[in-house]
Amino acid sequence: MSLDLRSKLILAVDDSPEDLALLNAIVMGAGYTFVGAASGEDALSLVHRCTPRLILLDIQMPGLGGVETCRRLRENPQLRTVPIAFLTACKTRGDVKEGLVAGGNDFIVKPIHRDTLLQRVQHWTNHRIAAPKAA
Amino acid sequence: MDFDDTALAGLQDALPDAEFRELLSDYLASTAARMAKVQVLRAAQNWNDLAFEAHTLVSTGGGYGLVRASTLARSLQEACKAGDADQASALAVELVAATTRGCEALRSRFLGGRTAAAA
Numbered sequence: 392m393s394l395d396l397r398s399k400l401i402l403a404v405d406d407s408p409e410d411l412a413l414l415n416a417i418v419m420g421a422g423y424t425f426v427g428a429a430s431g432e433d434a435l436s437l438v439h440r441c442t443p444r445l446i447l448l449d450i451q452m453p454g455l456g457g458v459e460t461c462r463r464l465r466e467n468p469q470l471r472t473v474p475i476a477f478l479t480a481c482k483t484r485g486d487v488k489e490g491l492v493a494g495g496n497d498f499i500v501k502p503i504h505r506d507t508l509l510q511r512v513q514h515w516t517n518h519r520i521a522a523p524k525a526a
Numbered sequence: 527m528d529f530d531d532t533a534l535a536g537l538q539d540a541l542p543d544a545e546f547r548e549l550l551s552d553y554l555a556s557t558a559a560r561m562a563k564v565q566v567l568r569a570a571q572n573w574n575d576l577a578f579e580a581h582t583l584v585s586t587g588g589g590y591g592l593v594r595a596s597t598l599a600r601s602l603q604e605a606c607k608a609g610d611a612d613q614a615s616a617l618a619v620e621l622v623a624a625t626t627r628g629c630e631a632l633r634s635r636f637l638g639g640r641t642a643a644a645a
Contacts, residue, residue, distance in 0.1 A: 409589070480581055503585065
């Protein structure tokens with residue numbers, strides 16, 4: 392297992408324990424470090440203690456939804472250059488537009504496919520995104 | 527097809543055997559609970575909550591290789607959102623049956639037969 396990969400922390404936010412367990416298994420199995428949050432609220436709390444290299448964010452969650460969570464994550468200066476990929480079972484044009492406006496960088500359609508997920512994780516953990524310009 | 531084992535085969539190679547088996551056992555247990563919930567929501571004709579549950583099952587079913595259940599869950603979600611009670615009710619029954627078959631196939635393929643998790 393590569394030390395380089397282990398230094399890359401992936402934060403996944405999903406209210407489904409089964410999906411979170413599968414994401415954990417896939418990401419950890421590939422050698423990355425993983426932390427899961429069961430809600431948007433938990434994710435906002437977690438990022439005060441660690442800065443992930445990539446955030447995988449479910450859209451439809453009870454309480455704080457994925458899009459609003461994304462918006463609030465982007466308010467944290469430490470997370471402005473951290474890629475955020477939405478995980479969603481229902482991608483519509485409206486979802487994409489709303490997600491991008493909120494500060495998301497990618498959409499990964501559920502169900503989760505290991506190879507596809509790892510390709511996207513590899514891509515985004517090797518890239519920093521540009522911080523948005525001040526208004 | 528109720529179950530596509532290729533969804534999990536790569537993961538099986540990447541994980542220690544005990545972790546892989548625990549992942550699947552946990553999935554089977556939680557899916558049994560979700561199927562019980564689907565049946566309760568169907569009986570109560572609670573289409574809003576059933577739509578939300580179906581949305582979750584689209585993802586969890588597909589991620590673990592239960593392809594037929596995932597497809598049915600998507601149809602169920604749409605029927606619930608459309609307020610089509612007859613269609614939603616029939617799809618819920620079909621979803622439970624397909625999920626049970628898929629879980630049994632998963633168990634047989636990766637866990638060597640029956641486990642403590644109920645179908």
